[in-house]
Amino acid sequence: MSERAKPILAATWVGFLLSIPFWLDNPYLLHVLIVTGIFIIAAMSLNLLLGYAGQLSLGHVAFFGIGAYASALVSLGFKVTLFPDWVLVVEAKPVWLAMLAGMLAAGASGWFIGRIAFKVRGAYFVIVSISFVEVVRLVAVNWVELTQGPMALNNIPPLEAWGFTFLRKPANYWLVLGVAIASYVLIRRLVYSRAGRAMVALAENEPLATSVGIDVTRYLVLAAVVSATMAGAAGALYAHYVRIVDPDVFLFIYTVTMVIMVITGGKGTLAGPVVGGLIFGLLPEGLRAAAIAPEAQWIVYGVLMVLVVYFLPQGIVPALTKGRG
């Protein structure tokens, strides 16, 4: 593909994606697209850590959930007793501010996990990340005063901005699309920069990377913070779209879904999580539409996933672009 054709192709794609709500009159399918879009944002953020910085975060949904909970709580307002004689009261804030708070909370936890976990890398980081999400889930279940526990946070308000309420599905679809494009652009900028090269260098050959002056902790923590903030944004979008958040957002299966999207699409490529996310996000609906028996649907899903990983171990995107570079 020539350099000139790229912006035209990108514009065509964006135009097509923008037009979907105008001709797709099936609200359920639009809902599936919105949720898939939210997951693609989370998968893109995971790709930064897994594909570029080379660190497998099996607790990635923690950042997603923290973003969802923090954003929901700030938009609803909450009252919590921190010490017997100290009650913290937060009044309900506008949703856009709450979403920023959600991203901030997720980013801060990414910084925290990065600082402690990247002293030990590889398998140890995987274990720390799994433990982290489990701890956060238990807090969400048991700190009933703050999170309502399993009763869930209900009636979360939708986003209001510029006098417009993102209540209906098309509006939410465009919102998610906008955030997804912004996330893609941010990751692209990062990847084609000194910081992105430093992350890749650390993943490929850490001793050599440090020998030319790359600070390991600094760049891994940067990757964790950007990645967690982005996952938090996805969580915040989710909270104000679905408008209910319960401790099940921390389920392991969501992390696994993100990992599947990144690995099948192609880790360490910009388009990988998008392609993998579209395929494995829409596949369950496709199978349902094809009227395959419910018991068989997940078997087909699993078999397809294994086939992709077996025949295209680098992922779909690298397999398609190979020999064209």
Place this chain on the structure above:
Amino acid sequence: MSPILRVENLLVRFGGLAAITDMSMEVREGEVLSLIGPNGAGKTTAFNAITGYLAAAKGDVIFLGKNLGGIKTSEIAALGLVRTFQKTSVFGGRSALDNVLIGLHLRARQTPLAILLGFPYVAREEKHLESEAEQVLRFVGLERRKDELASALPYGDQRLLEVAIALAAKPKLLMLDEPVSGMNPSETASFMAKLAEIRALGITVLLVEHDMKMVMGVSDRVVCLSQGRIIADGTPAQIQRDPEVIKAYLGERYRRAVG
């Protein structure tokens, strides 16, 4: 000439084994100094201790007047001390150009925030870095291979790429750990010429090497390490005649037979 690097009473232990005992040496500005010694003498250990990959049990490493004790490897590189590795070490999954761009890390000024916000100077700097990386590749003679994957390069070219990565970091003192091991004689000869060019750039070189023809051909001075101790220090001609060095390489019986 003033010393650019001073190693004083260095002691490195692996558990109960002292890999380096009481090593003292200095590298003078502008020279090519070779560190030689039989296998297992502690040459690579000394490299690792000097550049912060290993913690020394005792002793000081002073580079440009600054004590390197407790300083991170990446910060040592920022001071101008860059090393290469004995085993071929490149960023295999990236192109040759990307490898050198990574080496240029310390030469860039862009901050994470400026990158994410897309400040125009970031793009300008990237363009500048790319042309600088091409220059470095041209210097080592790899400009035609810039788009090839590092892992797909022939062995000799990978070794040159390693040197290019290190040179990109703009070292004042370049420490090369067996740069020509595994090269054929003609590759070695052209590497020796390259070393002279590196030196002409004003870069001091500390070389660990087993190829004696190369050591004797390029060095101003040679230091010989044996069983963790420095046993000789002098010009190549002096070292070749030194009885301790002969003994270390060829054994006591040889010395008696010759003597």
